[in-house]
């Protein structure tokens with residue numbers, strides 16, 4: 001299927017394949033079977049381009065958000081509920097957006113709260129918000145070249161830091177005792193002002209994201225540095241909330257999944 005890059009969509013593709021098999025066994029005529037095959041192929045192409053079929057796995061792939069929109073996003077489905085008292089979140093990100101432009105880099109929202117949002121602010125600082133006021137960091141600027149960016153936070157102490165190219169920022173103490181609430185939605189590309197809505201083009205992400213991984217604990221310095229250099233298990237544990245190689249996601253709008261060349 002050269003013109004139809006289906007990424008192994010789970011629910012939709014399985015459903016279509018199952019019904020296609022039933023039809024094919026009922027009808028023995030070869031040309032009829034061919035027709036079913038073509039219909040099935042067409043349905044698969046359609047489902048990959050217009051629906052929110054869940055796809056699985058982005059190993060060696062990059063998400064490209066080519067335009068500023070208020071509708072393009074990728075929803076990420078976590079492997080476990082995100083009621084969190086600590087985490088490490090890592091991704092590689094590149095953008096051409098001008099320096100003074102706000103950019104949403106990661107948004108996890110429940111019905112009433114921005115649970116875990118990462119921004120580049122208008123003044124260039126990188127910020128981290130959990131349900132209210134944020135923590136702001138002066139980091140090297142995001143550019144057209146990929147930056148490896150991690151964020152760690154631990155509720156017991158409140159210690160939080162960004163890690164750029166494997167190097168840690170100064171710690172800040174942010175919301176000790178806080179718990180991130182479960183049962184929300186993670187979006188890349190857009191900041192929802194309400195759960196599953198209120199998207200604004202002027203805050204959208206334009207650029208590339210790859211290798212996003214998340215753990216429900218704070219990785220050690222050596223693990224974060226190993227991740228930065230592209231190492232995997234056993235030097236870096238697999239993400240137990242998001243593991244890029246096995247990540248479940250739903251792309252909407254103008255988002256491209258391309259080979260990481």
Ligand SMILES: [Ca+2]
Nearest residue numbers: 191193200203
């Ligand atoms: Ca907003």
